[in-house]
Amino acid sequence: MSLKSLTRLLAGSLICGAILVTAPAFAGEEAFVTNQNDDTVAVVDLERMGVSEKLAIPGNPVGVAVSRDGSRVYVTSSEGKTLSIIDAAGRKVVNVIHLKGGPFGVAVHPSGRPVYVTDWFEHRIWIISPESGEITAEVTVGNSPSGIAVTGDGSTIVTADRDSDQLSFIDAQTLKVKRTAKVGSRPFGVTVDDAGGRAFTANVGSNSVSVVDIASGTVLAEVKTGERPYAVALASGKAFVTNQYEGTLSVFDADTYKLAGAIEVAEYPEGIAASGDGKYIYVANWFDNKLMKIDAVSNRVVGVVETGNGPRAFGAFIRRKP
Amino acid sequence: MQATLTLRMTGPLVAAALLAFPSLAMAHGPSRQKLIESVEINAPAEKVWAKIGNFQDMSWHPAIEKTDGQGGNEKGATRKLTLKGGGVIEESLEKHDDGKMSYNYRITNVDVKVLPVTNYSSWLTVEPEEGGKSKVEWKGAFYRGYPNNDPPADLNDEAAIKAVTGVYRAGLDAMKKSLEAGGS
Numbered sequence: 027m028s029l030k031s032l033t034r035l036l037a038g039s040l041i042c043g044a045i046l047v048t049a050p051a052f053a054g055e056e057a058f059v060t061n062q063n064d065d066t067v068a069v070v071d072l073e074r075m076g077v078s079e080k081l082a083i084p085g086n087p088v089g090v091a092v093s094r095d096g097s098r099v100y101v102t103s104s105e106g107k108t109l110s111i112i113d114a115a116g117r118k119v120v121n122v123i124h125l126k127g128g129p130f131g132v133a134v135h136p137s138g139r140p141v142y143v144t145d146w147f148e149h150r151i152w153i154i155s156p157e158s159g160e161i162t163a164e165v166t167v168g169n170s171p172s173g174i175a176v177t178g179d180g181s182t183i184v185t186a187d188r189d190s191d192q193l194s195f196i197d198a199q200t201l202k203v204k205r206t207a208k209v210g211s212r213p214f215g216v217t218v219d220d221a222g223g224r225a226f227t228a229n230v231g232s233n234s235v236s237v238v239d240i241a242s243g244t245v246l247a248e249v250k251t252g253e254r255p256y257a258v259a260l261a262s263g264k265a266f267v268t269n270q271y272e273g274t275l276s277v278f279d280a281d282t283y284k285l286a287g288a289i290e291v292a293e294y295p296e297g298i299a300a301s302g303d304g305k306y307i308y309v310a311n312w313f314d315n316k317l318m319k320i321d322a323v324s325n326r327v328v329g330v331v332e333t334g335n336g337p338r339a340f341g342a343f344i345r346r347k348p
Numbered sequence: 349m350q351a352t353l354t355l356r357m358t359g360p361l362v363a364a365a366l367l368a369f370p371s372l373a374m375a376h377g378p379s380r381q382k383l384i385e386s387v388e389i390n391a392p393a394e395k396v397w398a399k400i401g402n403f404q405d406m407s408w409h410p411a412i413e414k415t416d417g418q419g420g421n422e423k424g425a426t427r428k429l430t431l432k433g434g435g436v437i438e439e440s441l442e443k444h445d446d447g448k449m450s451y452n453y454r455i456t457n458v459d460v461k462v463l464p465v466t467n468y469s470s471w472l473t474v475e476p477e478e479g480g481k482s483k484v485e486w487k488g489a490f491y492r493g494y495p496n497n498d499p500p501a502d503l504n505d506e507a508a509i510k511a512v513t514g515v516y517r518a519g520l521d522a523m524k525k526s527l528e529a530g531g532s
Contacts, residue, residue, distance in 0.1 A: 062379055086379045104378030105505075128378050128497055146378055147497045170375075189375065253442075271442065271454075271469065293471075294489060313382060313489055336382060 053347035055301055058099045058112070059310055059317055060087040060343075063336025067101055069117065070317055072301070072308065072344075075329035079117050083110050089132040090297075090341040091141070096348050098156060100141050102129040109143055111156060114345055123159045125152060131174040132341055133183070135198065142183055144171035151185060153201065165201050167194040173213070173227065173257065173340070178220030182240055186213040186227045193225055193238055207243040209236035215257025215298075215340065219280065228255035228267055235267055235276075237283065247283040251276040257340065259307050261300035261322040266307050268295035275309065277325060289325050292316050297339025302346050310339035376466045376491035377499065381509055385516035386485040391527040393476035396484060397449040400472065400523060403427060403441045408526065409519040421446075426456070435462035442469070449474040463515070464493030465508045484523060486516045 056078070057070040067087055069079040085106015092099050092114065099112040107129055111121040128146035135142075140162065141154045151171060153163040168187025175184050176198065183196040192206045193213065211231030218225050224246065225238045235258055237247045252269030259266045260280055266289075267276040275289040275298070293313035300307055300322065307320040315337060319329035389396055400408050403425055406415045413432045419425025425441040438457035445451070450473040455465070468490035475483045490512065494503035501507065 063382060088378065130378060312380070313487070336380075 055344055055346050057299075057308055057317060057339070058090055058092060058101070058114070058343050058345060059297070059333045059337045059339045060090050060101055061315075061334030061336055062086050062088050062104075062312075062338045064334050066334050067099075067112070068317075068333040068337070070331055070333060072306075072319065075317075075319055075331040077331060077333060080334065081112065081117065081119065083119070084108075088338050088340050089130055089143070090339060090343045091132040091134045092342055092345040093134045093138050094136050095138060096345045098134070098138070099345065100132045100134060100143075100156070102132050102143060104128055104130055104146070109141070109154065111159070115348075121159050123154060123161075125161075130340075131172050131185070133174045133176050134342075135176055136178060136180045142174055142176070144174050144185055146170050146172065149187075151183070151196070163201055165196055165203065167196070167203065168192050168206065173216035175216050175218040175225070175342075177218050177223070177240060184216050184218060184225045184240065186216040188212050188214055188230070191229075191231075193227060193236075193243075195240060195243065205243040207236075207238045207245060209238065209245065210234045210248055214255075217258045217260060219260050222280075226258040226260065226265055228257050230254050230256070230270075235265065235278075249276075249278050249283050249285070252288065256296045257298050259298040259300045261304040261307055264322065266298060266300075266309075266320075266322070268298045268309060270294050270296060270312075273311075275307075275320070287325060289320060289327070291318055291320075291327065297337070297341065297343060299339070299342060299344045301344060308339075308344065310337035310343075312336055312338055375495035377495060377497075377505070379505060380467070380489055380491055381505055381512075383488045383490075383509060383512050383516065384485060385513065385520055386483055387520035387524050388477070389482050389484060389524045389527050390480075391482060392480050393449060393474045393482035396482050396523070396527060397446070397474045399527060400474070400484070401446065401449060401451065403444060403451060403453065408523050409515075410522045411515065411518060421451070431462065435459065437463065460493035460503060464503050464511050465490040466493060466495060467491045468512075484520060486520060488512050488516070 055072045059068045067081045068077045071078045085103030087101045088104045089102035099114045101110045109123040113120045127148035130146040131144040133142045143152045150164045150166050168190030170189040171185040172188045173186040185194045195204045210229030213227040214230045216227040223240045235249045251267045253271035256268040265280045277286045292311035295309050296312045297310040309318045404417045406412045413430045417427030421444040429437045443452040452471045455468040470488040473485045492505045492508040
């Protein structure tokens, strides 16, 4: 056996090992993937990379947020104009809230309530009680808010206001917009780095990611990406960005903002999220209907599964099983 | 229909849409559409690719009057398609791979009266099949023509899918007919 083929064999077994390894003490994680083009949410077991369940969610499901305790999953339907509340363990829809405008991005407060939904068309966010299903307040933000996130301490809500080229920072207590920050052109997904107090937003129009200090609203960096970046995930000290038009992820160092390579994925990568331990990145490829698992250290694709038609998984779609 | 992409004029609704969003070339509805159409051709893949693989020549499509462009088959190349019966579509080349017999392009400029879509990108791929046959796949991703909520019927998701399906079928069917008749 040549050295080359031995190396290949070893690399192969490492990849297999990464897929097959099971940790009995750890219940594991699963993904709730919105399939926008076939009106379903696929529940994916991330250990074996297999679909364990499909839930019918009508009206083009797009945005998704899993509560921190893993009990609830919230899904927006952009055409149906609804927020569906899913009992994650029971695998069933327990409430459907009818909204107006264009419900899109969704996030949950770390305490489990309330739930925040962006309105793509009416330039506001709804504050919704998950128990009663009532809209308790609305906050006007910039134009076409798309992505939304909440800081880990629960103090601040961040929206990416796509058609105003800005982020809005909202006090979660008073529901007042504390400040806005001008970013690149057409920010879409937004991800919060709790430790550093930074927001990372993907600028679809300027092919870049803006990194913003949440406390001051200062733009710390604007990092070049591939074509039409969609969203950002943070893991292993790196930022991973889905480039819709290139079928790649841009990878950069989350502290120095230096580019650290690119990863080939499939066509139209969109929703992206990190595992709880930061070892893996999961990417929904909208055109090719595939969810990919990527080793966040080696940048290698280590698993793939077909989820359904048009996976977007826009939001925090990973659930840690209790 | 075979030979035209042009939709009927939609009058005040289209005008209103364009007036309301004059500068928002990137504005779009909330749900991107996808479409995959294919055809099997009784001709070797190399021969099919020789006919359709040149980004600067779309004469194989029956709706195209002429193709003007620059940059050959390099990334960033552009072409302007003039349609029979009027209307133009401007496109740019994103990827071109003779080895994989595939190219990927985008529409950079089109009036929704010509084709009711926005943010359109597409792939055209030839795959060899057994027995000297081949399969051509044409894939598209796009949003409807009306960027705001509650679109009029002629600019909604269904209208976009119907129009692009018509374009793809007309092209693929003509390609098959021509190549199987011994054309090149």
